[in-house]
Amino acid sequence: MKKIILTKLTMLVLLVSPSIAQQKESVGKSPWGPDDEIGTLNMMSDASKLSVLSQIVSGEVFDLSVDYFVGMPSFSALGDPGYQYWLTHTPHGTVVDNPNGLGKAMNEKVSYTGDAISMYTHMGTHIDALNHFGLNGKIWNGFTPDQYLGDKGWQKTGAETIPPIIARGVLIDIASYKGYENIKDNYRINSDDLKGAIKQQGIELKNGDVVLIRTGQAQFYEDATTYFHHFPGINMDAVKWLIEEQGVMLLGADNLSFETFPPESEDNWVPVHTYLLAEKGVMFIEQMNLEELSKAEIYEFAFIAASLKLKGASGSPMRPLAIPINSN
Template sequence: MNDNPASGANRQVGTSPYGPEDQIGRLNLMTPESRQAVMSRVDASQLFDLSVEYFIGMPSWQAIGDPPYQFWMTHSPHGTEVEGWLGIPAELTKYISYSGDSVLMYTHTGTHIDTLNHYGYHGKVYNNFTEREHLGSRHWMVNGADKFPPIAARAVLLDFPALRGVDVLPASYGITPDDVDECLAAEGLEIQEGDVVLIRTGRMRYWPEKEAWGDNPPGINRAAAVHLVNQGAMIVGSDTSCLEQAPANDEDNFTPVHTYLLAEAGAPIIEALNLEELAAAKVYESAFLAANLRLRGATGAPLRPWAFPLRQD
C-alpha cells in the first residue's frame, strides 16, 4: 500500500450513520415528509422524460469486455405457427399472432443507477460489508439494486454549458467546487439536504454517436463530489457515461468520484440522463421521480426517471 496518508490507496469505505445493517446509504434522507414536501409543489402540466432509448448498437460500456445491448425475438407469429406450441393446433396459434422477446445487457447500460456494491476499497463495500462474507457465486448479498426504494425528491439541475456559454463542455473538463458554486449562484438556487443533483455537460447532444458521446467525457472531480455531498446531495447524476471527469486527475485512482460517492459517502450515481429538454426549458428545480428494476444483488440497474417543474409557492 502507498505510505502517503493523502493517497487514494489509503482511503477506506464509509460506515453508515443509519446502523450496521443499512444498505441504502444517503437514500435514507428520503422520508415521507420529504416526499410530501416536494410532491405538494408539483406542476403536473409539464413532464420531462430523462431517460434514453435502448436499442441494438446503442452506446454502452464495453471497454473491459462487458456485453453490448442485445435484443432478439424468442417467438414470432409465423414461427410459432410453424414450430407448434405446447401441442396447440396450428389454426389456433395462427390467429393469436403471439410474439415474445429477450434482452441481454450489462446492468450499467443506458440510463441507469449505480448501487452501493459497485465500487469499494480493499475488498469492502459501503458500510463495511466484505467480499469474503457477503459476495455469493452469482451476486452480492448486500447493497444491491433490490434494496433501493422508488425515488421521489427535489432535483437541482446544474447547467454548466449554459453557465459557460457553450453547447458542450470540452472533453475531459473537470468540474470543480468553484464551478458548482458559480452555477448555483447563476441559477439562484441552493442544494438542500436530500436533493438529487443533475450535472449537465451537454454531452447528450452527441447521443447516440458512440465515440463523440462516450470518449473522455467532462465531469465532476472528487473535490466537487465531496462538496456536493457536504451541501446535502443524496444522489448525483449526469448526462455522460461515467459522471466523473475522464481521465481522472487522481494519480492512484482511476475512478475517484465513483469510489468516493458509492464506497465512502453511500450516495448512488445515475448516468446517461437526457437533460436536454429540461435545460432548454430552464427548469433548474424539479420533482425527480424514478424507480430502478429490483435486480437482486446487482451493482446497477436500468432506471426510468422523469421530472416535473415545481411551483414557486
C-alpha cells in the same frame, strides 16, 4: 472502428499520468447503523416525499432516461457485454412452429411476438448500487466479499435494496452555463462551475436534494463513437462540495461514467466513484437524458424514480422522471 475507440479509452485510463493522489481512502461506516445498505437514501422520509409531491404545479412530465438499442453506448472497454436484443416469437414463426399446439388457424388469428434482451447492468440510464466499487477489500459500511459475496451476487447493498426515490430535484446546467464547446474535451467540472451555474439559474441547493449535472453529452447518445469521445465529467472538488457542504442525497449526470478520464488521482482510477459509493454511501445515476429539461429551463422539480430489483446486482436500469414544482 469500435474496437479502436475502446482501446483508446482503455489506454487513457491506464497509461495517462494523473496529477493528484488520494490519501487515507477507506470505506465509510454508516451513521444509520451497521446494517445500513442504502446510505444517504436514508435521508428520505414520508414527510419529505409528501412535501415535494405537494409542490407539483404541472402535469407535464419529463422523461430523463435514454433508449436501449443494439449498438448503444456501453463502457465495454473492460470486457463487459453490450446490449443484445432478439425475437423469441414472431407472428409468422408461430404459425410455422405451432409452439402452443393450437394449430394454424388459431396462430394465424392471434399474432404473437416475444423477445428477450441481454445486457450489462451499467448500460443506459442506470443507478450504481453501493457495492459497485469499494476500497481495500470492503464496500460501504464495511461489508466484505468474504462474508457477503456469493455466486449469485452480493447479499448486502444489492440493487434490490434501493427504494423508490421521491425528492426535490435540481438541474445544474453546466453545458449552458459554460458552453458545451468549452467543456467537451474531458473537462473536469469543479465547485466554482457549479456555484456559477446555480447563481445564473437563480436557484439554491437544499439538504436532501437530488442534483443532476448536465454536460450536454446526451445529445450524442445515439452515436456511440462521439458519446465515448472526450466526455466532460465532475471532479473531486465538486463532489465534495455537493456532499459535504450542501448535503445532497443523490447525484446524476448525462455522461458515460459521471466522472471523466484520465483520473485525477495517481493511485485510484475511479476516485469519484469510490469517494461517493465506498466512503460516503452516495449513489448516483449515469447516462441520463437532460436535454428536454434544459430546453424548458426547468431547474427545480419533483424527482421520481425506481430501479429494477435485481437481487445482488451492482447496478440497475432506472427510468427517472421530473415534474415541475413551485420555486422556493
